[in-house]
Amino acid sequence: MNRAGILLFDGVEELDAIGPWEVLSAWSLQFPEDGWEVALCAAEAGPVTAAKTAVFTPHEVRTDDYQLIVVPGGQGTRRILREPATLEWVRAAHRRGALVTSVCTGALVLAAAGLLAGRPVTTYHSAYDELLELAPDCRPDRDSRWVDSGDVVTSAGVSAGIDMALHLVDRLAGTERARQVRRAIQYDPEPPV
Template identity: 55%
Template sequence: MADDRKNIGILLFADVEELDAVGPWEVLSFWTQNYPQDGFDVLTFSHDGDPVRCAKGLTVAAQYSYADAPALDTLIYPGGRGTRPHLTDDAQLDWVRRQRQAVPLMTSVCTGSLVYAAAGLLAHRPATTYWDSLGQLTELDATIEVRPDDRYVDDGDVITSSGVSAGIDMALHLVDRLAGLERARQVRRGIQYDPQPPV
């Protein structure tokens, strides 16, 4: 990746919810590979750079570790049951706070926002999370303006999204925000994302 390109990093960790990470990856990799002129790259990284076993058993290889990942312009923190230990992991929460100081745009999918809340990033901000974890968001920080009906909440330098498939919507919103509405529509068409649930 060239030094002048902007990097979007998707965090991977044990028991991450598969689609929370892979959904945004599908959107963003289609965008960055098909429209390199926009100047963005997407990458994955884990704490030590090793592969991670996701919540439902899929093993995913990370491209980088915390130590060697390039500087990020956007961080995506997925959810899943693997976020639960992060909520009381002081070292991980300190790492999140350091990212807040260095990364211009912090985003989350599903219960990734709980980690942001535990780290103090969502104080006095609107935010959302997985529907069954909305109460926990309030328990972690009562100052958060919880948005239970929103697929994603864009509060400028922090974007949170609700559960699993909402990460795809959030990623398309990122493309819109970073490269424009027409590009986001091209990406949506390219991955044939046109949800029409049969049930």
């Protein structure tokens, strides 16, 4: 069984984590034959207070057996930039061949972990200066909702994580499966304004 871990931490932006969760869990639960399971994980057990005060309880303490990790954004990422253990967890996942992804300012964590050098990358629209301070040689893509550079995938802010997660299903299980998941979660964006 392949495993995906979505990292939770105090100050995580709610939709950055729950958007990909909705896509990946809908996929894994409705199509178990694809061989994936997804968990919300954190550095330690116990509740996590998100950016807009939602409180989440992770399924598990983060492990080293994920084939896919999602690092969401939010103000809490700035604290993670100073957490050597979390940065090493991200680097170790990459070294062992996991697909490392980010939503929004989760890209800052990937940059601090040293994974974005020379890569095309996207992040939240107002976070490019911070990104370039951490990874001055990355190649910012300010127009894309997500950027796939092989073993690292980044997405722009908040709702763009849903698009990225659908891309991941497409990449890992095929276009038809991604369309089935998109239909199941009734994701057909038509903003009213």
